[in-house]
Each structure stands twice: as structure tokens, then as C-alpha cells.
Amino acid sequence: MECLYFSADRCRSCTLMTVPYELQLQSKVERCQELLSDFGQLAFLPAQPSPEQGFRNKAKMVISGTTEHPTIGILDADGHGVDLRNCGVIDPALRAMFPVVERFIHELKLIPYDVPRRKGELKHVILTLSDTGAIMVRWVLRTKKHFVALRNSLPQFVEKMPPGSVVSVNFLPEHKAVLEGSEEIILTRRTTLQFELNGIPMHLRPQGFFQTNTHIAAALYRQARQWIDDVNPESLWDLYSGVGGFALHCAGEGRTVHGIETSAEAVEAASTSAASLGLDGVQFIVGDATEYALGAGWAPDAVIVNPPRRGISAELAAWLNASDVEHLIYSSCNAPSLARDLKRLDKFTPQLARVMDMFPQTEHFEVIVKLQRSAA
Missing domain, CATH: 2.40.50.1070 (OB fold (Dihydrolipoamide Acetyltransferase, E2P))
Structure with a gap:
């Protein structure tokens, strides 16, 4: 991709603008593999590419x-x-x-x-x-x-x-x-601004958060849905649920899903989507992810976490280790904090990872990891 702003030194936000896209994607996978190299059993699926230009929504x-x-x-x-x-x-x-x-x-x-x-x-x-x-x-x-x-x-x-x-x-x-x-x-x-990702209606209010790359967001939710359906849990928590992308995609017949999010506007938008789909078993709750987990008094079969760049708290990692949660999916926009958190989650084994190129032309990327509770 060519950019006259970059060439004229008027904007340098896209630091990889002069690097061919195939090399960008390869370098992101290699960087992610390097950061997660302590987990030798972790296998990487093929990276999910993005359109090179016009991808920002x-x-x-x-x-x-x-x-x-x-x-x-x-x-x-x-x-x-x-x-x-x-x-x-x-x-x-x-x-x-x-x-x-x-x-x-x-x-x-x-x-x-x-x-x-x-x-x-x-x-x-x-x-x-x-x-x-x-x-x-x-x-x-x-x-x-x-x-x-x-x-x-x-x-x-x-x-x-x-x-x-x-x-x-x-x-x-x-x-x-x-x-x-x-x-x-x-x-x-x-x-609300309505999206239709993978046939799932989602609503965004003005101060709500939504991924900046719709193409990759849809692929990210499909990957999580596949992994959740593979293990078919009866109960699921979506922590840091935002407008409900993971929770709505992973809802299933006979499966209870709780989405936890600090933004009341995002919870309202996610609840609107769940109601439009007739998902009686899906509930969105305003709250802090760590506080909710520590105070719930029970644990689901599976948990999805999609935290901000700082990652999950040490307290939440400790709770997950000590809980009865069997399956964990971690979606991260910051691989260094992900690597730190995977080390904290020492009662789980990272099995599969996939780099999702949410931010072409930059060094940033999303990565989603599937974990399984380790055998005793």
C-alpha cells in the first residue's frame, strides 16, 4: 500500500507502511511466537489476514x-x-x-x-x-x-x-x-448503530467500544464460537464483554451465558441484541470482571476474557487457577501482557493460538488463545 502522507512525512502513524503486507503478517506471527515461546505445547493456526487498506471502520x-x-x-x-x-x-x-x-x-x-x-x-x-x-x-x-x-x-x-x-x-x-x-x-x-456480524445483530451506542476492523472482528468471533462449540459447555462467562460480541456468538441451546462489562451503555446495547435474538439464557451485567468472579460464589464450565491492553488482574488469574473452570479463551490486543498472564494461569495449558491482524500497516495485532485446564 502506498500513502502520500507517509511519503511526505506528514503522518507516521502506520509504521509498517513501506513493508509488503505478507512480510508484515509473517513478522507479527514470529513476534507472537517469540513472546509465547515458553509454552512449547502451543500450536499456531494460520494467521487471519485483513484487507490492506480501507479496513478501519x-x-x-x-x-x-x-x-x-x-x-x-x-x-x-x-x-x-x-x-x-x-x-x-x-x-x-x-x-x-x-x-x-x-x-x-x-x-x-x-x-x-x-x-x-x-x-x-x-x-x-x-x-x-x-x-x-x-x-x-x-x-x-x-x-x-x-x-x-x-x-x-x-x-x-x-x-x-x-x-x-x-x-x-x-x-x-x-x-x-x-x-x-x-x-x-x-x-x-x-x-444505536447496528452491525450484522456473522448473522448476529449487535448494537453500538455512542460511547461504546467496538473493534476498529469489522472483517477481523467477525473472524475473531467465529474462531471463539468454534472453540466453544467444540467443548460444548453448559455455562459460559464472557468477561470484559463490551457490546457482547463473544457472548452473543457463543450462545447455544441449553447454554447459560453471562457477559460482564463495566460500561452500562455497552451492557444495554448487548442486552438489546440478546433480546432481538430471543436468547433467554444470555444475561449481561454491569460490573468489574475481577470483582464479579471473586464474588459470584460459583464458576462456569468455560470463560472468555477479552481485557484491555493491561491484561487481566493477578487476582482474576489466581481465581481462575483455583476455580472449577475447565476451558478458557483469552483474546488479547497486547501480546506482552498476554504472555505474562499465561504464565500466571499455570493451572491451564495453552493449546492453540491464532494471530488476527486487526491493525495492518502497524506493529499491533490481536491474538486469541485456547486453554484447557491441565491434568492433575
């Missing part, structure tokens, strides 16, 4: 410049805007929305936020694309100065969007390096 764009000449992209080292609206790793359907965003910045006289001067209103525009073609657009403002203008322009803005789309406004009053604040107002009647 989310665009987190910094708005800078002026009302007349806004930049849509990132900030340089000095806090000035670098326009990246033709970024090749972003899905073309999202890139097609950038001229619409710019038009509304002009027409509504929205004032881009100037980071060095700490002045202005419009900080970011965050766009997410569903595999159905619908788009979620989130305007991130410093104050409510432009809110009425955005709300009143909603009919005209929605006209430029695909059916089933969602528009919201987020408020980030603080001057700090984050993308969004805690307050969000949804402007459209539709409040």
Missing part, C-alpha cells in the same frame, strides 16, 4: 484550522492541524463523509479548537461505519455554544447520511489529550 478526526479552512486529521508536534481526509486505511464510506462535515463547519460557522491557544469550540469528529452501511457521527465540542446550531441542522445533515445512521454531540470542556467527555446527547431518534 472508525475515524477519530481532530478538527483544527479555521472555520473557513478546517483541517480534518491529526495534530503535529506543535499542536497544529494536519489534514488526512484521504487516509487510505479509513473505509472509503467514511472518507466520503468528510466533505459533508466540512460543509457543515462552514455553514454553521463552527469554530475549530486551537490547541496551543486553548480557544475554539469544535474539537473532534468521530465517525463509525457499520457493515450495514449506516454511520455514527459524533461531534465533540468544548462547550454548548454550537449545540443549538448542530441540533437545528440535524434534518439537513441526516439527509446526507445512509439510512439507519446516528448523530450525537459530546462535550469535552477540559483541555487534555482525550477524544471525548462524559456527557453525550444523541440527536437522532435512533440511538
Whole structure:
């Protein structure tokens, strides 16, 4: 893949841009095998490749410049805007929305936020694309100065969007390096962006988390479903369940599934999906994964963990070791913390692993591992 932004040294986010994709994938597998080399019995399935470009279903764009000449992209080292609206790793359907965003910045006289001067209103525009073609657009403002203008322009803005789309406004009053604040107002009647992965409906609310590569997310859920169906547990926990991807895919007749997630919005979205599928045996609960496990008073037959980059806690690893859980699936976006946690999980034997290339053109990747309780 060629990128003029990379060649011109305007953006270096994609550190492997000049490396042929086959070599990228090979190096990720080799890196993962190196990190997990202490587990000699661990076999690696063929890596799951991704499309090389246009794979990102989310665009987190910094708005800078002026009302007349806004930049849509990132900030340089000095806090000035670098326009990246033709970024090749972003899905073309999202890139097609950038001229619409710019038009509304002009027409509504929205004032881009100037980071060095700490002045202005419009900080970011965050766009997410569903595999159905619908788009979620989130305007991130410093104050409510432009809110009425955005709300009143909603009919005209929605006209430029695909059916089933969602528009919201987020408020980030603080001057700090984050993308969004805690307050969000949804402007459209539709409040969730619906995905259809492997025939499973999933709902994403504005502040919910969803994988940035829909193609790989679908493959990841299929792999977990296959491994769970192979052992056919009667009970399953999906810890760090997010919007319910693993839990919904692994639900089965006669199988009880509990999804545990700290985000109340994500739990609400996952519960909506379960209800639409008529999954009476699937329940999503707001809570901390470690606290839930330690306080549940019982253990399921199988557990899936999909933690953030820091991995699972030492307490959760110790509980899993001491529990009656027989089967464990660990999905990780950070192989070093995965390697640490697999060493902690010394009562389980890692059997199979698969690298899932969630982030082409970078050194990052997802890896999913199947573990079995070791024989006594």
C-alpha cells in the first residue's frame, strides 16, 4: 500500500507502511511466537489476514484550522492541524463523509479548537461505519455554544447520511489529550448503530467500544464460537464483554451465558441484541470482571476474557487457577501482557493460538488463545 502522507512525512502513524503486507503478517506471527515461546505445547493456526487498506471502520478526526479552512486529521508536534481526509486505511464510506462535515463547519460557522491557544469550540469528529452501511457521527465540542446550531441542522445533515445512521454531540470542556467527555446527547431518534456480524445483530451506542476492523472482528468471533462449540459447555462467562460480541456468538441451546462489562451503555446495547435474538439464557451485567468472579460464589464450565491492553488482574488469574473452570479463551490486543498472564494461569495449558491482524500497516495485532485446564 502506498500513502502520500507517509511519503511526505506528514503522518507516521502506520509504521509498517513501506513493508509488503505478507512480510508484515509473517513478522507479527514470529513476534507472537517469540513472546509465547515458553509454552512449547502451543500450536499456531494460520494467521487471519485483513484487507490492506480501507479496513478501519472508525475515524477519530481532530478538527483544527479555521472555520473557513478546517483541517480534518491529526495534530503535529506543535499542536497544529494536519489534514488526512484521504487516509487510505479509513473505509472509503467514511472518507466520503468528510466533505459533508466540512460543509457543515462552514455553514454553521463552527469554530475549530486551537490547541496551543486553548480557544475554539469544535474539537473532534468521530465517525463509525457499520457493515450495514449506516454511520455514527459524533461531534465533540468544548462547550454548548454550537449545540443549538448542530441540533437545528440535524434534518439537513441526516439527509446526507445512509439510512439507519446516528448523530450525537459530546462535550469535552477540559483541555487534555482525550477524544471525548462524559456527557453525550444523541440527536437522532435512533440511538444505536447496528452491525450484522456473522448473522448476529449487535448494537453500538455512542460511547461504546467496538473493534476498529469489522472483517477481523467477525473472524475473531467465529474462531471463539468454534472453540466453544467444540467443548460444548453448559455455562459460559464472557468477561470484559463490551457490546457482547463473544457472548452473543457463543450462545447455544441449553447454554447459560453471562457477559460482564463495566460500561452500562455497552451492557444495554448487548442486552438489546440478546433480546432481538430471543436468547433467554444470555444475561449481561454491569460490573468489574475481577470483582464479579471473586464474588459470584460459583464458576462456569468455560470463560472468555477479552481485557484491555493491561491484561487481566493477578487476582482474576489466581481465581481462575483455583476455580472449577475447565476451558478458557483469552483474546488479547497486547501480546506482552498476554504472555505474562499465561504464565500466571499455570493451572491451564495453552493449546492453540491464532494471530488476527486487526491493525495492518502497524506493529499491533490481536491474538486469541485456547486453554484447557491441565491434568492433575
